[in-house]
Amino acid sequence: MTIAxxxxxxxxxxxxxxxxxxxxxxxxxxxxxxxxxxxxxxxPYVSNVVIGDPVRGQAMIAGWHATAGIIIAIxxxxxxxxxxxxxxxxxxxxxxxxxxxxxxxxxxxxxxxxAGLPLWLLGAVTTASGVAFVYTEVLHNSMLTRAAPVAVLSxxxxxxxxxxxxxxxxxxVFVLVTIALPGQVxxxxxxxxxxFGLDRAQHEPDRVVTILCAIWLILFAIPLFLxxxxxxxxxxxxxxxxxxxxxxxxxxxxxxxxxxxxxxxLVARMLYADGKTAILIFxxxxxxxxxxxxxxxxxxxxxxxxxxxxLGGIVSGWLDHAVGLKRAVVIEIGVTLVCLIFMVSMSPTSxxxxxxxxxxVVWDSPxxxxxxxxxxxxxxxxxxxxxxxxxxxxxALMARLAPAGMEGEVFGLYALSGSATAWLAPGLVAYFTTAxxxxxxxxxSIALLLLAGLSLLFFVSPPQPNRDDTA
Numbered sequence: 305m306t307i308a309x310x311x312x313x314x315x316x317x318x319x320x321x322x323x324x325x326x327x328x329x330x331x332x333x334x335x336x337x338x339x340x341x342x343x344x345x346x347x348p349y350v351s352n353v354v355i356g357d358p359v360r361g362q363a364m365i366a367g368w369h370a371t372a373g374i375i376i377a378i379x380x381x382x383x384x385x386x387x388x389x390x391x392x393x394x395x396x397x398x399x400x401x402x403x404x405x406x407x408x409x410x411x412x413x414x415x416x417x418x419a420g421l422p423l424w425l426l427g428a429v430t431t432a433s434g435v436a437f438v439y440t441e442v443l444h445n446s447m448l449t450r451a452a453p454v455a456v457l458s459x460x461x462x463x464x465x466x467x468x469x470x471x472x473x474x475x476x477v478f479v480l481v482t483i484a485l486p487g488q489v490x491x492x493x494x495x496x497x498x499x500f501g502l503d504r505a506q507h508e509p510d511r512v513v514t515i516l517c518a519i520w521l522i523l524f525a526i527p528l529f530l531x532x533x534x535x536x537x538x539x540x541x542x543x544x545x546x547x548x549x550x551x552x553x554x555x556x557x558x559x560x561x562x563x564x565x566x567x568x569x570l571v572a573r574m575l576y577a578d579g580k581t582a583i584l585i586f587x588x589x590x591x592x593x594x595x596x597x598x599x600x601x602x603x604x605x606x607x608x609x610x611x612x613x614x615l616g617g618i619v620s621g622w623l624d625h626a627v628g629l630k631r632a633v634v635i636e637i638g639v640t641l642v643c644l645i646f647m648v649s650m651s652p653t654s655x656x657x658x659x660x661x662x663x664x665v666v667w668d669s670p671x672x673x674x675x676x677x678x679x680x681x682x683x684x685x686x687x688x689x690x691x692x693x694x695x696x697x698x699x700a701l702m703a704r705l706a707p708a709g710m711e712g713e714v715f716g717l718y719a720l721s722g723s724a725t726a727w728l729a730p731g732l733v734a735y736f737t738t739a740x741x742x743x744x745x746x747x748x749s750i751a752l753l754l755l756a757g758l759s760l761l762f763f764v765s766p767p768q769p770n771r772d773d774t775a
């Protein structure tokens with residue numbers, strides 16, 4: 305490896321190994337389904353076309369994901385405990401990946417008028433895919449300390465997030481330019497018809513993302529199984545491990561009294577993670593409803609934020625080493641909170657809550673041409689970076705705070721802490737929006753969760769170099 309002049313070569317143990325790269329590449333394999341499947345392409349198709357009523361569709365999809373959340377909250381800690389007892393993660397991870405790929409691929413048959421999967425079966429497949437996705441996350445996360453030494457753990461965690469966002473942008477742009485937009489917009493770089501001869505009358509351009517994401521998942525998961533080191537098997541069978549894992553989880557929760565630092569971080573993360581997720585969901589609703597952005601603006605908005613989210617994974621690794629894991633998370637959540645307040649201050653007629661003349665174009669552009677739009681977009685870009693960085697730093701901090709030998713259990717609780725209060729942020733937004741008859745009031749209420757999580761973070765002791773978690 306060539307080192308640029310003036311830069312020293314990495315110290316022993318600070319290089320990112322092939323196994324660590326393969327661990328990070330799994331997020332490149334898995335994460336595009338979130339962007340294409342649950343946000344921009346497939347979920348809107350299911351709501352508007354398959355179900356045929358956007359209001360009823362949103363309610364039904366929310367119900368499917370809520371069901372998945374309940375299953376995840378009940379089962380994910382036991383999965384992690386069973387993995388700890390069995391030692392090896394790869395067999396369980398392979399099964400979870402297979403289930404996820406099958407569920408995603410099966411959604412190709414989602415057609416209007418019950419011509420394909422009946423709605424009840426589509427709901428069951430969607431629920432199962434949500435559960436399988438989180439199972440892969442629990443097992444993959446619990447391999448982090450095995451894949452990367454402490455010296456590069458934060459960098460590898462951030463690298464995974466960056467690769468996941470980069471893959472999402474790549475596939476999103478590919479689908480938009482070659483499949484979704486052909487025949488819809490007269491642009492020179494857009495083909496006249498969808499790629500692969502897809503039939504728009506059969507909604508194949510909307511449905512093909514299921515096949516693409518399923519193949520992408522399987523293909524790019526292969527390096528993880530080839531190169532990332534696994535733990536040593538204990539010889540315990542899955543049934544016995546699951547049965548004994550129930551007791552282990554109960555003991556783990558009780559033992560958190562002795563690992564109060566870990567428990568405190570899990571509660572803090574539960575609150576601010578719920579707030580971060582709500583921002584990702586409702587910033588688009590706020591932008592569309594308050595700023596008046598249409599489809600073209602929202603697609604451009606999503607691509608732009610996904611691109612900058614790639615930077616967030618890099619920032620998290622750099623910041624973790626520059627200021628320490630705990631300080632990095634505090635900074636990232638603090639920046640998210642400040643940006644949220646500034647975003648709430650924007651409307652077509654105001655900047656920082658100060659009135660401004662509406663519809664004044666400040667530069668010659670078909671998109672985002674007014675000062676409030678540009679200001680909102682600027683803070684949205686920063687918040688995309690800070691939220692992604694916080695995901696990476698939080699995962700690295702959890703890996704460092706997890707007691708040795710309890711990584712699987714703790715990451716099961718980590719997944720639980722990310723889903724146990726999934727109802728809280730939407731409830732806050734709905735209440736404040738209704739109470740004040742204001743999108744701005746509803747969006748601003750998310751700050752309460754960020755503030756609560758940030759306050760608890762100040763009481764979390766940073767990890768020690770020897771991973772002692774008894775502080």
